[in-house]
Amino acid sequence: MTTTHAPVYASPADVAAFGPYGPGRTDRPGPLYPFQGRITADGSGGHPAEPGRYHLYAAYVCPWAQRAAIVRDLAGLKDVVSLSYVDDERDARGWAFRERRGPDPVNGFALLAEAYDATEPGYPGHISVPVLWDRRTNRIVSNNYPDIPVDLGTRFAEWADSGVDLYPEDLREEIEALDEEIARDLAHGVHGVARAATQEEYERRRGEVLAALDRLDARLADRRYLFGDRLTESDVQLWVVLVRYDLLHNPLAGIGERPLTDYPNLWPYARDLYRLPAFRETTDFAALRLTTRPAYRGDGPVRIAVEPREADWDEPHGRAAPTGQGR
Structure with a gap:
């Protein structure tokens, strides 16, 4: 007889009641990402590659999580490594499972912190x-x-x-x-x-980002x-930054x-990748829009004002498709 349990959900994110996420979690001494086990084909280290054994917890809002989700799909692992999403919003309790993104299908946790506590009882650090x-x-x-x-x-x-x-042997060092x-x-x-906390730091750092965008746009010209x-x-890795640039980062x-839409090569390139299911299906633009200003944004500099820009990601990209790739 199979018993079906009702999904477990956390209460709504409430910064007023619980406080913002970060203080006491992300500012502790020691590594921010302390769990660093590796999957190996032969099982050395205790984590052998096996179908059905591993589960990936992700968030639509997080570029690092989307990067892992895209790789999982591109690598053909949808039926090998399972995937679920936490809610988009968090308070001091960290990432949580709510109806918008569904329950935790593996452990029935309400908070992702429970997975950390199961691994290290009383875990005090960053819940990422x-x-x-x-x-x-x-x-x-x-x-x-x-x-x-x-x-x-x-x-x-x-x-x-x-x-x-995604990691061909002959390109690994360059990748x-x-x-x-x-x-x-x-x-x-x-x-x-x-x-950035000062005007000098702000100008220097934004100049570095703009130079990188120009450099990568030129690289993609041919x-x-x-x-x-x-x-x-x-x-x-590049794409998860580009897809957030006009709505969030800038x-x-x-x-x-x-805006990204004014870069002659980066913008068609980004739309080209968006046509692939692994990129499209792991993207929810509603989760990427800037709704509130996070506490970490520095107040010192006088910043240029940039409005969020909605773009047509389904617009034809006009880039040639090499034989056997990208379709």
């Missing part, structure tokens, strides 16, 4: 997504966001359903170098502009993807007067 959960040991494998997409993209080839090779550049200058860069005709993890931080 993505989280890779091991159903067999009932513990977190990793919340270290740079590692999770790598493991999803490389460790499950035996069970992948005709997935794309790692470009990933580091994108993370430094864009993924972390946009947040650095938002957090190629479909960052490494030519082959879609790689670097494209995923209006929040005041980075530049030029």
Whole structure:
């Protein structure tokens, strides 16, 4: 006899009652992402690649979580690694499960903090997504966001359903170098502009982001993807920043007067990737819109005013499709 339990949901996010997320969690000494287990094909380290064993907790609002979700789908792992989403809003309790995004299908938790406490009782630190959960040991494998997409993209080839090779051996060193550049200058860069406390820091940091956008726009002038005709993890990392730029990052931080839609190569490139189900189906534009100003935005600088920009992501991109890729 199968017993069906009612879904468990957290109460609505309430900053007035619980306080904002961050203080006491993200400002503690020690690593911000302390769970750093790795999936391996041979099981060394205790986490062998197996179908049905692992679950990915993600959030539509988080670019790092979306990056992992996209890699999972591109790698052909929808039936190998399960996926669920936390709610878009959080208070001091951290990420939670609410009706908007559905319940926790694995553990029935109301708060993602329960997964952290199950792994380390009394866990005091940052409650982040993505989280890779091991159903067999009932513990977190990793919340270290740079590692999770790598493991999803490389460790499950035996069970992948005709997935794309996002880490081809001959490009791995170049992919790692470009990933580091994108993370430094864009993924972390946009947040650095938002957090800038002085006018000098603000101008320097936004100049670095704008220079990176110009550099990557030029790189894409004569190629479909960052490494030519082959879609790689670097494209995923860049795209999750681009899809948030006009709705979130630029209006929040005041980075530049030029929207993504004015970049002659980045904008068609971003729309080209959006045509792929892995990118489209993991995107909810409602979750990406700037609704309130987060507490971390620095108040010192005088920022340029940028309005959120709604764009037509379904507009034809006009880029050539190499044989066997991107369709």
